[in-house]
Amino acid sequence: MARDDLHKLTASEAAALIRRKKLGVVEYTEALIARIEAREPVVRAWQHFAAEQARANARWVERNVTEGALRGVPIGVKDIIETKDMPTTYGALPLYGEHRPKWDASCVALARQAGAVVMGKTVTSEFAGYYTGPSVNPHDPTRSTAFSSMGSAAAVGDFHVPLAFGSQTGGSIIRPAAFCGPIGYMPSYGIFNTTGVHNLAPSLDHLGHFARAIDDVALLGQVLTGDGRFGMGAPGRAPRIGFFTGWDKRQAQPVIWETLEAARASLGKVARIVEVKLPKALFAMNDHCLTLIRYEAARTFAHEYFQEKPGGLSNTMRDLVRDGLGVPRARYLEAIEAAQAGRALLAGLFKEHDVDVFLTPSAECLPQLLEEAISRSVFNRLWTILHVPTIAFTTGTVTLKPTPTQPKTVTLPVGIQIVGRSLRDHETLQVSRWLESRLACVVEPMNW
Amino acid sequence: MARDDLHKLTASEAAALIRRKKLGVVEYTEALIARIEAREPVVRAWQHFAAEQARANARWVERNVTEGALRGVPIGVKDIIETKDMPTTYGALPLYGEHRPKWDASCVALARQAGAVVMGKTVTSEFAGYYTGPSVNPHDPTRSTAFSSMGSAAAVGDFHVPLAFGSQTGGSIIRPAAFCGPIGYMPSYGIFNTTGVHNLAPSLDHLGHFARAIDDVALLGQVLTGDGRFGMGAPGRAPRIGFFTGWDKRQAQPVIWETLEAARASLGKVARIVEVKLPKALFAMNDHCLTLIRYEAARTFAHEYFQEKPGGLSNTMRDLVRDGLGVPRARYLEAIEAAQAGRALLAGLFKEHDVDVFLTPSAECLPQLLEEAISRSVFNRLWTILHVPTIAFTTGTVTLKPTPTQPKTVTLPVGIQIVGRSLRDHETLQVSRWLESRLACVVEPMNW
Numbered sequence: 027m028a029r030d031d032l033h034k035l036t037a038s039e040a041a042a043l044i045r046r047k048k049l050g051v052v053e054y055t056e057a058l059i060a061r062i063e064a065r066e067p068v069v070r071a072w073q074h075f076a077a078e079q080a081r082a083n084a085r086w087v088e089r090n091v092t093e094g095a096l097r098g099v100p101i102g103v104k105d106i107i108e109t110k111d112m113p114t115t116y117g118a119l120p121l122y123g124e125h126r127p128k129w130d131a132s133c134v135a136l137a138r139q140a141g142a143v144v145m146g147k148t149v150t151s152e153f154a155g156y157y158t159g160p161s162v163n164p165h166d167p168t169r170s171t172a173f174s175s176m177g178s179a180a181a182v183g184d185f186h187v188p189l190a191f192g193s194q195t196g197g198s199i200i201r202p203a204a205f206c207g208p209i210g211y212m213p214s215y216g217i218f219n220t221t222g223v224h225n226l227a228p229s230l231d232h233l234g235h236f237a238r239a240i241d242d243v244a245l246l247g248q249v250l251t252g253d254g255r256f257g258m259g260a261p262g263r264a265p266r267i268g269f270f271t272g273w274d275k276r277q278a279q280p281v282i283w284e285t286l287e288a289a290r291a292s293l294g295k296v297a298r299i300v301e302v303k304l305p306k307a308l309f310a311m312n313d314h315c316l317t318l319i320r321y322e323a324a325r326t327f328a329h330e331y332f333q334e335k336p337g338g339l340s341n342t343m344r345d346l347v348r349d350g351l352g353v354p355r356a357r358y359l360e361a362i363e364a365a366q367a368g369r370a371l372l373a374g375l376f377k378e379h380d381v382d383v384f385l386t387p388s389a390e391c392l393p394q395l396l397e398e399a400i401s402r403s404v405f406n407r408l409w410t411i412l413h414v415p416t417i418a419f420t421t422g423t424v425t426l427k428p429t430p431t432q433p434k435t436v437t438l439p440v441g442i443q444i445v446g447r448s449l450r451d452h453e454t455l456q457v458s459r460w461l462e463s464r465l466a467c468v469v470e471p472m473n474w
Numbered sequence: 475m476a477r478d479d480l481h482k483l484t485a486s487e488a489a490a491l492i493r494r495k496k497l498g499v500v501e502y503t504e505a506l507i508a509r510i511e512a513r514e515p516v517v518r519a520w521q522h523f524a525a526e527q528a529r530a531n532a533r534w535v536e537r538n539v540t541e542g543a544l545r546g547v548p549i550g551v552k553d554i555i556e557t558k559d560m561p562t563t564y565g566a567l568p569l570y571g572e573h574r575p576k577w578d579a580s581c582v583a584l585a586r587q588a589g590a591v592v593m594g595k596t597v598t599s600e601f602a603g604y605y606t607g608p609s610v611n612p613h614d615p616t617r618s619t620a621f622s623s624m625g626s627a628a629a630v631g632d633f634h635v636p637l638a639f640g641s642q643t644g645g646s647i648i649r650p651a652a653f654c655g656p657i658g659y660m661p662s663y664g665i666f667n668t669t670g671v672h673n674l675a676p677s678l679d680h681l682g683h684f685a686r687a688i689d690d691v692a693l694l695g696q697v698l699t700g701d702g703r704f705g706m707g708a709p710g711r712a713p714r715i716g717f718f719t720g721w722d723k724r725q726a727q728p729v730i731w732e733t734l735e736a737a738r739a740s741l742g743k744v745a746r747i748v749e750v751k752l753p754k755a756l757f758a759m760n761d762h763c764l765t766l767i768r769y770e771a772a773r774t775f776a777h778e779y780f781q782e783k784p785g786g787l788s789n790t791m792r793d794l795v796r797d798g799l800g801v802p803r804a805r806y807l808e809a810i811e812a813a814q815a816g817r818a819l820l821a822g823l824f825k826e827h828d829v830d831v832f833l834t835p836s837a838e839c840l841p842q843l844l845e846e847a848i849s850r851s852v853f854n855r856l857w858t859i860l861h862v863p864t865i866a867f868t869t870g871t872v873t874l875k876p877t878p879t880q881p882k883t884v885t886l887p888v889g890i891q892i893v894g895r896s897l898r899d900h901e902t903l904q905v906s907r908w909l910e911s912r913l914a915c916v917v918e919p920m921n922w
Contacts, residue, residue, distance in 0.1 A: 110777070128573060135776035216677050216810075219773035225669040250773075253803035325667035325698075328583035329558070355701035359897050362664075449807050 032057035037099045037188035037242040044098040051098035055084035055143050058100050062145075062186045068167050068474060070160045071181040073105040074112050075146035083111075084143045095249055097141030102181045102190030105147040106154050107131045107233075108222040116224050117150040117174075121330060121338045131222025133191055133233055133250060140249040145187050148177025152340050153327065154193055154226045156401045163205055163393045164471035166436040170399035172205040172389065174198040175236070182208035182236040183439075184471050189246055190236045194410055195226045195319060197389075197403025199234045200443055203418040204389035207439035207469045208236045211243045214449045215413035218250045227322035229362070230315065230410055238468050240459040243417070247451065257455030261382065265297045265457045268381035270304035277404050278390040281424055285440045286387055289421055289465055296464065300379050308408060311368045315407035317353060317361035324350025365411045369448065372412050376447050382457045388418035388443035395431075405443060415446040415454045419466045439469045480505035485547045485636035485690040492546040499546035503532035503591050506548050510593075510634045516615050516922060518608045519629040521553040522560050523594035531559075532591045543697055545589030550629045550638030553595040554602050555579045555681075556670040564672050565598040565622075569778060569786045579670025581639055581681055581698060588697040593635050596625025600788050601775065602641055602674045604849045611653055611841045612919035614884040618847035620653040620837065622646040623684070630656040630684040631887075632919050637694055638684045642858055643674045643767060645837075645851025647682045648891055651866040652837035655887035655917045656684045659691045662897045663861035666698045675770035677810070678763065678858055686916050688907040691865070695899065705903030709830065713745045713905045716829035718752035725852050726838040729872055733888045734835055737869055737913055744912065748827050756856060759816045763855035765801060765809035772798025813859045817896065820860050824895050830905045836866035836891035843879075853891060863894040863902045867914045887917045 032054055035043070043049035059077045066072060080100065091097055108114045108127035115122050129135075134144065149161045151174040161176040163169040164184035171180045175192030179202030182190050192199045194212045203210025212234040220233050237243045244257025269290055275283060293299060324331075324347045330339050331347040339347070375381070387405045394400070409416045420441040428435055444461065446454025480502060483491070491497035507525045514520060528548065539545055556562045556575035563570050577583075582592065597609045599622040609624040611617040612632035619628045623640030627650030630638050640647045642660045651658025660682040668681045685691045692705025717738055723731060741747060772779075772795045778787050779795040787795070823829070835853045842848070857864045868889040876883055892909065894902025 110781070122576065125576060128570065129777040130781065132773045132776045135780055136773065139776065139780045219673075219770060219776075220676060221673040221774045222777070225667075228668060229664050251803045252799060256803065322667060325580045325584065326669045328580045328587065328667075329577040329670070332583055332587045333558070333578065351700055355699045355704065362897060449810060 029057065033061040033185040035188065036239040037096065037237065038239065038245055040188060041095065041097060041099055041245070051088040051143070052081065052084045054098055055080055055100050058145065058187060065164070065184050065186065069162060069164050069180050069184050071102070071148055071177040071184065071186060073115060073117070073147045073149045073177060079112070080143065080145050087141050087143050091141040094139065094141030095245055095254070096137055098143065099141070099189060100143040100145040100187045101137055102145055102148040102178050102187045103134055104175050104178050104190070104192050105150045106193060106224040107134060107191055109134055109144060109147065112144070112147050114147065117152040117154070118330070118339070121334060127222070129222060132219040134222065136249050137246070148181050148190055150174050150177060152343055153224060154195060154198055155343055155346060157340070157342055159396065162396065165207065165438050165469065166393065166472065168395055168432065169393040169438070170205060170396050172201040172393070172399070173401065175202050178236050179203055179206040179208060179210065182238060188238060189242055192234055192236055193223055194232045194234055194406070195230045196315065196401065196410060197406025199232070199236070200406050200416055200418045201389045201403055203236060204441055205393040207420050207471070208238050209240065209243055210234070210236055210418040212410065212416045213247070213451050214415045217449070217451060225326045227319045227326065229318055229322060232410065240455060240462045244455050247455070256452055259456055261453065261456045261460055265382050265460055266300055266380055267293055267297050268300045268302050268379060268384040270384060270386065271301050272304045278387050279392065281392060281440060282387045282390060285421060286385060286442055289385060289442050292465060300381050302375055302379050302381070302384070305371060307368060307371060311365065311408035311411050312404050314361040314364045314368070315411035317357060318365070318411065320346065320350035321353040321358040322350070323347065324353070369412050372414065373448060383454060384445040386443045386445055388441055392424060392438050392440060409445055414448045415451045417444040417454065417458045418442070419462060420469055421465045422467065423469055436472065437469070477505065481509040481633040483636065484687040485544065485685065486687060486693055488636065489543065489545060489547055489693070499536040499591070500529065500532045502546055503528055503548050506593065506635055513612070513632050513634065517610060517612050517628050517632050519550070519596055519625040519632065519634060521563060521565070521595045521597045521625060527560070528591065528593050535589050535591050539589040542587065542589030543693055543702070544585055546591065547589070547637060548591040548593040548635045549585055550593055550596040550626050550635045551582055552623050552626050552638070552640050553598045554641060554672040555582060555639055557582055557592060557595065560592070560595050562595065565600040565602070566778070566787070569782060575670070577670060580667040582670065584697050585694070596629050596638055598622050598625060600791055601672060602643060602646055603771070603791055603794060605788070605790055607844065610844065613655065613886050613917065614841065614920065616843055616880065617841040618653060618844050620649040620841070620847070621849065623650050626684050627651055627654040627656060627658065630686060636686060637690055640682055640684055641671055642680045642682055642854070643678045644763060644849065644858060645854025647680070647684070648854050648864055648866045649837045649851055651684060652889055653841040655868050655919070656686050657688065657691055658682065658684055658866040660858065660864045661695070661899050662863045665897070665899060673774045675767045675774065677766055677770060680858065688903060688910045692903050695903070704900055707904055709901065709904045709908055713830050713908055714748055714828055715741055715745050716748045716750050716827060716832040718832060718834065719749050720752045726835050727840065729840060729888060730835045730838060733869060734833065734890055737833060737890050740913060748829050750823055750827050750829070750832070753819060755816060755819060759813065759856035759859050760852050762809040762812045762816070763859035765805060766813070766859065768794065768798035769801040769806040770798070771795065772801070817860050820862065821896060831902060832893040834891045834893055836889055840872055840886050840888060857893055862896045863899045865892040865902065865906045866890070867910060868917055869913045870915065871917055884920065885917070
């Protein structure tokens, strides 16, 4: 492989080369530093990146970690995740711009122990809440990354690092993955320890990650679970792929439905397709998810809301807290119980129809222009509250011709979302690898 | 009320007196400071207590909080819970003895906003794990408080404060409550926000509290939920009280079963008693709970285990982490799925038998001598993993005559545990108040 193309390696490829001494730990980190330095001025994926520190981390790994699944692999860490050697702002700069935790989050400590090189902290919206920027879409800098794991999605989608941590409470991993192009993985609720990841709504907060290959999604999962076979291998049978019928088509742009339809047509020849009517109660989970976010976030930020000066929290977050303090306890309990019923309903659908995964849209639209970017996670929040694993990957591109407001031709990624059974992440990743080999593509971002 | 007896007020009584200007905020805090100063040299309930700081907090409340359900009520805060104005050691002194968080935990911020006076930080075992001391049982200083919320249980049981926060992952609220005499309340999983409470095993970590009256349990619950009627009022019908049959009687001392039997005999005249055979699968939840603790705690403390010097974590905690890293992922998933099935099983029992609460032992023995103290939470871990609300209170005392190893006569509290339906904390507290009026007693600790 050309030395100029080292940034295109997957984590698994790089780790194998490093293990076989075909690639140096520091050499690989340097190649990614060069990529970051070339791209970051536009992409702005990093809240904290210091080349010298990344180099020092690489040298430390080279000297002190003799083996480990991630030995020599640089990773990005969403800045709501605590790190002992780098600032952790939670995206809340007026309050915590200078904050330096005394520890690494569980996921960071496990990754370091496995030889990962912590490259830096990636941009998050304030406390993983709602707003866009400063990161921009690597496929078109006038467009949004989606949020909140915007920096991690942009960093992996733009080939700065092969792996990065993110988190999802509504749609904060899958939607940025859809916009920026990398694979996004939200695991079953709770299976990756969230110690050191700032809460937003604890009953919904999922730690997950971004990669550019299912093998890499599995690799980091192996480190977090301690199971060296996690996500590896092929499905135990020919996959049975479920598609929901009865979506309200107005919920997404036509191109989103066309992309899903194309995946289905392509799979029709090689897999068993199962049609399942989407129960209304399942789509209604989106609203229950919002109720949980409102009620829980209001309490998560009680300190910042009540005790810090008004300029500490953004107005957006203050509004969320004020609104959430008004959600009646009875309504909150209703949402929890609806979620429990929804989980049983979905488990029943998987079982009744003998389906391995469902395919759904990952986002409702192509990457939005920055000034139009809003959060509409109607294909995400329902799975988040149902605690099932989901994986988004790119299956194709859409080329937009120049217009008066967009002077250049741009090529944007578009893809699908895989929804697996609760706690069946291993099997879901196996099916995802099977689907990856038939459907997925890696889109190289534009050059400037 | 005699000024010397102010420490005997419940939080609800004190708050009412303060509201009616019959009692001053600072005056009440001073009375409790005097109580602490008299008792603390023996009881050692406080990890951090500074009279001047407590006074300052009282003065601040007096001046700045004009209304609030807890106005002027001093509270204790278990030292795994973060506070902006006091050290937070997590009970891990070699690592975090000097740690000062930048924020208050959610529960502390909400309590302060409601006018609570943060009195200090109460002793916890290291990261709420397994070990006893330095707190001692206020009813006999040669005996254990049980753990891990030992300081909060001792502080409320010894009348230092009327309310204190604790947490339970195995039996860390209910068992110390049983040993030390106050009411202990572990809510339904997740209903009180745990932001700023250090994780142990996140799928099991419950924030709860200690009090000496069900009204006070409800009062603090109102502040945390924002529902001013939470836990108030009488049950909607004559309570139906379930008792399990088929316990393995060797699991507890005879006096524990006699106490439960006495409660049952007393209630037989006024409530409908329902006998339910204890399913074996329910008691087996104790082991599944341990599996979750082992797997999750190993990851929670990855930073301290892998990156800190060996003396940072105690050997007990290092052993827990090492052991937990060896738990196979498949076994962890089995335990999660068993827990899900167990929750459905218990919900079914409540429904089938039309029971409001079950009464069970709260601890397997009377307070142990300090040198004999071990953690055997076989009447707690099963409810913790099932995520249902539980409340322990004292129903009587046992007097132990002098022996060669115990020169004085001691009077120890003994009580019962109320197990409610998942998410039905409001109704469980109503039934608990009904039971409190018929069964509960408050035992004054010994004088030295």
